[in-house]
Amino acid sequence: MGSPRTLRRALALLAVGATALAAGTVSTGTTGSVAAGTATAGTAAGTAAGAPGANPAAGVRVRPASAGHVNAAGRTAPLSTSECVSQLGLHCYSPLQYREAYNLNPLYKEGVTGKGRTIVIVDSFGSPTIQHDLEVFDKQWGIPDTQVEIMKWGNVPPFDPTNPDHTGWAGESTLDVEYAHAVAPDAHIILVETGVAETEGTTGLPEMMDAEQALIRSGRADVISQSFGATENTFPGYDKGDFHSLTDLRYAFKEAAAHNVTVLASSGDNGATDAKENGTDLYPYKVNSWPSSDPLVTSIGGTQLTLDDTGKRTAPDKVWHDAYGAGGGGVSGVFDRPWYQTGVANVTGNHRGTPDISMSAAVDGGAWTYESYDPTRVGWHLTGGTSEAAPIFSGVVALADQLAGYRLGQLNWRLYGLNLLPNQWSGITDVTTGDNSWDTVTGYQAAKGYDLASGLGTIDATRFVHALAGR
Template sequence: MGHQPARRATGAFTALAAATAAVLAATGIGGAAGIGGATAGAGTGAPAAAGTTFVRPASSGHSLVEAADKPTSTSDCLKTYRIRCYSPLQYRKAYNLDPLYRAGITGKGRTIVIVDSFGSPTVQHDLDVFSKAFGLPSTKVRIIRWGKVPKFDPGNTDHVGWAGETNLDVQYAHAIAPGAKIVLVETAVAETEGLTGLPEMMNAEYDLIKKGVGDVISQSFGATENTFPGFAKGDHSALMKLRYAFKAAAEKNVTVLGASGDAGATDYMLDGSTLFKHRVNSWPSTDPLVTSVGGTQLTLDNSGKRLGIDTVWNDGYGASGGGISGIFDRPDFQRSVAGTVGSHRGTPDISLTASVNGGAWVYSSYASATKGWGITGGTSEATPLFAGVVALAVQQANHRLGRINDDLYALARQGPSRSGLVDVVTGNNSFGGVKGFTAGKGYDLASGLGTIDGTAFVKALARGAH
């Protein structure tokens, strides 16, 4: 979620059981429910009880620079702010996307749906300023207000935080897929730990999916699985009743993405500010119907050329979310990595840039005190970036791609030259005093399958794992 909490092997049975036991013992979580249902009361409809405490907006706390007059180069950021900063043009080069743009693959004819509480009152103006600054074509953002969205209050930290998240999401989805349409869904209630706010988001997504709107949905929000009602007793029905939007997306071949979180292998309690002291994970990132997007740290020069290999995001301001679900069984697409995930769903699936020290330039004017350019990071940066990549692949394929997780894991077995997947082998996601997971060769619970070479990956994803 931005720099703030992203609310945040096959083989003999004995070998798999041992791997599962080891993972669960290290994780400290209990029994799981089936992928398609809960241990009790699964189905659709209104959730049972609601949480009570608002979680901080997804990118809250991840902006290290605000109100700058203009975006500057990476070298200037190092001199002035002592951190790295990057533009969308640097990301395009780093991820080798320019060959696609030259070939006319820009996301044209495709639609990215972005869901954020409250939205931003200046989202269109700010996108226009952002696009002009980097020589990008702008686009008209279609705004859908779901429910009685309150008037923006610059004195309300919740409103301000979500406005920042909204601008980040819109600007970077557009930067990667400049030809795609952007639909911004603003909901009336903020996402919180527990349930409050999530039903509004799921209802909005479900409605748009049923109406045929959107090829890919970008979600920079989440709630720790352990904070859902009934978790401690193994009753996951409250969460399972929220999955109807994702099931509808699967039926309509809409790709759904979720930020893996910004607190490494742990995440936040119901109060939204206290970290669990053991490994936990967050939904919707853990949902098998969702592609979980984790975070890396890039080291680029002013042009976007890499000065070193990508590593797991863990820069002191946050760390890439990843670990084992306490609710969902291991899905079929992770059968090949059962030695790592055991019998439960593991996250993330894939990772893109998210480091705050190496964050993205974002323009905002919704609050006079912070009007101007800021630098923001987090997995809520990585997620809209990847949404743009998916939109490119949908255009390349000339049809929706739907659930892409099966193809991602199948492509990984084909090697980087054919799949466009680039392994991330260094770094870990330990955070908040909780030991995380270490990146290594192949799939891991810090970076997933790794990151991408954009041109090769888009072509591979478009053709499928054939």
């Protein structure tokens, strides 16, 4: 049926040749031939709440978009941006450059580091080397270590480094953990590893929602970062106007709203279109994806940063649209326009519009990650996509929660309210250039104010965190 997948673009760079990409190729992952895995229901929670005795999205499969890069070897050390440009023809960035670009350092000097807050990251399979890899990552950049809490949900199989499903999700887990931690170094991180079985006809979405609901109910989640999604059109019944197979999965987000937990989701890496049921081909017209499209979720889109070696901008941010992908965005085919988007109804029409806010996602502007879960490709790799943008923003939310002294919960009404203020007060910076066209589908153009390519824009974190926290 449908094909949920992580919204992650990945490049693994070989340390050979001064002017060529690894193995002479760049894999974006979403069009790879790796077979999709499917998930069984979580054994610890049973059937999803709100859908008794049923799997509402049976057949909608979960697979990581990062799977296409697993055969490339890693570099022994990361390169600077100028070295990446000269040797690889791509921009590459470290977490220290992001800290400079997003003006995070003044917050750290104030003691705002995410202390006392918990970021929950949900990924199938996880990574058996996540703690070691994070420690190597931290040592490289001088970031204080933290102990990642691993929560296994369901029947998580032993990790198999020869299984591309396992390594693909491990890459996603690594990206999510390393960059949430880089932004909020003192926040506690819980990595939820769900058990995805190679059984056609079942799905991992109820399992993921069950895990999130359990953590919310136990009071252990402040912000949840989701780097996965499924095209709305692939859910059973969509073509008949019956959306229950999707809406019956919203119980975790309703629980989050009731407990003031912030939920984020990547907006997608295929611009204004997205994958069909086979997980490979794209729709030839505009579509949107869930959970990004859910009104109870903050949708995180993608921008392309142009930074020097220190992290200072040499050009304004623009909508991510390079040779490898484009930031997801558009209008939902399932959800009506929520009340908080009333002020941008001239853009969204009568439907929910995404994204809400955007962060770095370009592959030509990828983030360095350290990975050792696959013994054939240990080392430093470059990764991009809105799967990068979501964990970066999760760290920002943890900072704001700490400064406020309480969970800020649903952010969208706050974001659209802040957008009415001048930038020097709101910390929201408009993105006015670029578009998210992709494949054969003409997308949306960035423009002054809200648009369906970048949302409200991007952020100056120091101003934004203070404005969001009201302090």
